[in-house]
Amino acid sequence: xxxxxxxxxxxxKLGLVIDLDICVGCHACAVACKEWNDGGDFGPLxxxxxxxxxxxxxxxxxxxxxxxxxxxxxxxxxxxxxxxxLHCETPDCVTVCPTGxxxxxxxxxxxxxxxxxxxxxxxxxxxxxxxxxxxxxVRGVMQKCTLCVDRxxxxxxxxxxxxxxxxxxxxxxxxxxxxxxxxxxxxxxLVAARExxxxxxxxxxxxxxxxxxxxPRRDQRNAVAKAQEEKIDLDQLPPLLRWVDKLLSR
Amino acid sequence: MHPALSxxxxxxxxxxxxxxLFLLASSCAINPASISLYEILTMLALGLLFSSAGLLSxxxxxxxxxxxxxxxxxWRSSWLSREGVIASFSYLPALLLGVxxxxxxxxxxxxxxxxxxxxxxxATVLCTARIYSSLKTIHAWHNVxxxxxYLLFALLSGAIWNIAVxxxxxxxxxxxxxxxxxxxLLLSVILKLRYWRFIDTTRSxxxxxxxxxxxxxxxxxSFERPHTEQNYLLKEMGFVLARKHAQRLRRLVLxxxxxxxxxxxxxxxxxxxxxxxxxxxLAAITVSIGLLVERWLFFAEAKHLVTLYYDTRQR
Numbered sequence: 001x002x003x004x005x006x007x008x009x010x011x012x013k014l015g016l017v018i019d020l021d022i023c024v025g026c027h028a029c030a031v032a033c034k035e036w037n038d039g040g041d042f043g044p045l046x047x048x049x050x051x052x053x054x055x056x057x058x059x060x061x062x063x064x065x066x067x068x069x070x071x072x073x074x075x076x077x078x079x080x081x082x083x084x085x086l087h088c089e090t091p092d093c094v095t096v097c098p099t100g101x102x103x104x105x106x107x108x109x110x111x112x113x114x115x116x117x118x119x120x121x122x123x124x125x126x127x128x129x130x131x132x133x134x135x136x137x138v139r140g141v142m143q144k145c146t147l148c149v150d151r152x153x154x155x156x157x158x159x160x161x162x163x164x165x166x167x168x169x170x171x172x173x174x175x176x177x178x179x180x181x182x183x184x185x186x187x188x189x190l191v192a193a194r195e196x197x198x199x200x201x202x203x204x205x206x207x208x209x210x211x212x213x214x215x216p217r218r219d220q221r222n223a224v225a226k227a228q229e230e231k232i233d234l235d236q237l238p239p240l241l242r243w244v245d246k247l248l249s250r
Numbered sequence: 251m252h253p254a255l256s257x258x259x260x261x262x263x264x265x266x267x268x269x270x271l272f273l274l275a276s277s278c279a280i281n282p283a284s285i286s287l288y289e290i291l292t293m294l295a296l297g298l299l300f301s302s303a304g305l306l307s308x309x310x311x312x313x314x315x316x317x318x319x320x321x322x323x324x325w326r327s328s329w330l331s332r333e334g335v336i337a338s339f340s341y342l343p344a345l346l347l348g349v350x351x352x353x354x355x356x357x358x359x360x361x362x363x364x365x366x367x368x369x370x371x372x373a374t375v376l377c378t379a380r381i382y383s384s385l386k387t388i389h390a391w392h393n394v395x396x397x398x399x400y401l402l403f404a405l406l407s408g409a410i411w412n413i414a415v416x417x418x419x420x421x422x423x424x425x426x427x428x429x430x431x432x433x434x435l436l437l438s439v440i441l442k443l444r445y446w447r448f449i450d451t452t453r454s455x456x457x458x459x460x461x462x463x464x465x466x467x468x469x470x471x472s473f474e475r476p477h478t479e480q481n482y483l484l485k486e487m488g489f490v491l492a493r494k495h496a497q498r499l500r501r502l503v504l505x506x507x508x509x510x511x512x513x514x515x516x517x518x519x520x521x522x523x524x525x526x527x528x529x530x531x532l533a534a535i536t537v538s539i540g541l542l543v544e545r546w547l548f549f550a551e552a553k554h555l556v557t558l559y560y561d562t563r564q565r
Contacts, residue, residue, distance in 0.1 A: 002326075002327045003327045020464075027476075030476070054480065055479055056479060056480065056481065056482075059477075059481070062476035062477065063476050064472065064474070064475065064476050064559055064560075065472075065474035066458075066462060066470050066471065066472060066473055067472075067473040068464050068467045068468045068469065068470050068471075069469050069471070070467060070468035071468060075468070077467065078473060079462075079464060081462055081464075092386065092387075094327075095327040096327075096329070096330065096381075096384075096385075097324060097328055098320075098321035098322075098323075098324050098328045098330040098331035098334060099317070099320035099321050099323060099324060100323050100324050101320075117317070117320055118313075118317075119312045119315070119318055120313020121313075121321070121330065122311075122313075122486065123330055123381070125482070125483075125486065125487075126251070126385055126387065126388070126486075126487075126554070127385055127386075127387060128556070129386070129387040129456070129461075129554075129555040130556065131483045131487075131559060134481065134483065135313065135482050135486070136313075137313075137482075139313075140312075140313030140314045141313055141314060142313075197463045198463070199460075199461060199463055200456050200460050200461055200555070202455050202456060203387075203456065203555075204386075211463055213463070213464075213466070213467075214467070
């Protein structure tokens with residue numbers, strides 16, 4: 001049923017917290033995601049023209065890199081930005097589905113596609129502003145991030161491995177997985193401490209995933225300018241240092 | 251948005267079909283004696299032909315058309331599902347109307363059937379329009395102009411095909427019907443011009459800054475894309491060709507509408523039945539081509555919010 005499950009207070013909301021401060025843009029999360037999901041319960045993720053020019057295929061995770069410039073201070077920073085399904089609380093991608101293939105799980109809030117019911121009309125991908133859904137031309141169905149639902153409850157895996165592949169692969173530990181519906185969970189406390197935010201809140205889809213903003217950068221240009229502004233009374237210096245200053249000032 | 255020909259043909263053809271069925275059904279409901287049986291059956295057949303051709307074409311847009319029957323299940327939440335349900339249901343009153351007219355006896359049942367068919371025709375076009383206008387992700391679709399435009403264009407193309415069919419049955423179309431159709435055409439042009447001004451002068455509240463949440467630090471511009479090649483998102487939502495040729499194509503639409511208007515005006519002055527039938531068919535063809543171009547632009551000019559992640563500097 002593509003109607004959304006009744007929202008209950010205290011319900012589990014599994015999701016990711018992505019730390020933009022320490023993401024180095026290595027694409028390990030994207031590659032690990034592709035690798036796991038190609039062979040996972042919702043796979044495969046076949047590519048077209050794999051070994052040729054213009055390869056084309058489904059990825060659940062895409063890492064952008066942005067330049068952010070402050071108009072007033074001209075301060076710039078580079079931010080690596082992984083983009084994947086945010087497992088929204090009230091997503092239109094679920095309700096627009098005509099077949100019931102697209103659904104949101106009541107028990108943990110994960111948004112999934114039943115690929116045996118999907119007719120490949122692509123309407124859900126039109127309804128998603130975050131580009132979370134990609135259509136597989138080869139399989140004729142829509143595919144999306146499953147939050148590694150076939151890992152996180154998988155009792156054949158060691159407890160510490162019951163996490164999404166992207167989280168395990170991240171070498172800088174910029175990705176965190178947990179229950180964002182529980183205010184006491186590690187991820188919720190991380191979000192509270194670092195003022196984590198949701199993407200495009202104005203659309204009202206209430207994404208579950210949170211992004212942690214980059215910490216303020218040291219302003220290198222101001223430091224240089226400050227050093228230049230400092231005045232030294234050369235007359236106060238001993239002759240040897242005066243000579244050193246003269247030498248270095250050349 | 252990528253203008254898939256199957257969807258463009260579907261929305262225009264089924265629009266014309268349901269427009270035709272609506273007009274036929276309303277005249278049957280109001281005054282069934284005013285039209286001859288063969289005219290009714292021809293119009294019914296043409297209306298069903300157009301809408302069925304459209305529905306079949308929309309099936310070719312699907313990745314798994316053999317599962318299309320599943321689309322009848324989610325009418326509670328999905329406009330696409332509602333459209334499928336009502337469009338399929340409308341065959342029932344349409345065929346029943348044909349049978350009852352043929353038997354020419356049960357007038358009350360026939361009128362009820364006609365009212366039901368008219369309602370189904372409107373409801374189907376309404377659902378089609380809502381599929382697009384309910385998408386918050388596409389500024390050019392999520393506005394007040396889209397729903398009336400779909401209804402008006404369906405009615406317009408239906409009305410002109412109606413005149414064409416009547417022309418071939420040498421029943422001269424009334425001056426009132428011709429003038430009403432010309433007014434409908436004028437109204438459509440005004441609505442489209444207002445729509446184009448709306449999409450040219452307004453923009454979505456979302457920007458690259460809200461999409462990334464990095465607006466608090468400054469202006470966001472793309473430094474490096476996640477992939478060097480195209481992906482599904484860029485092919486489907488990042489279609490750019492139309493915006494380059496938008497002005498020229500808009501002029502073409504207006505030109506075709508103006509030509510239709512002139513031909514309809516000529517029909518007012520001509521009494522020869524063969525010539526008027528030919529001219530009315532010409533008008534139906536020009537308005538249909540105009541609507542196909544208009545619908546192509548409706549898709550191709552529409553920009554999806556996901557493009558903000560790729561093309562951060564948008565107009």
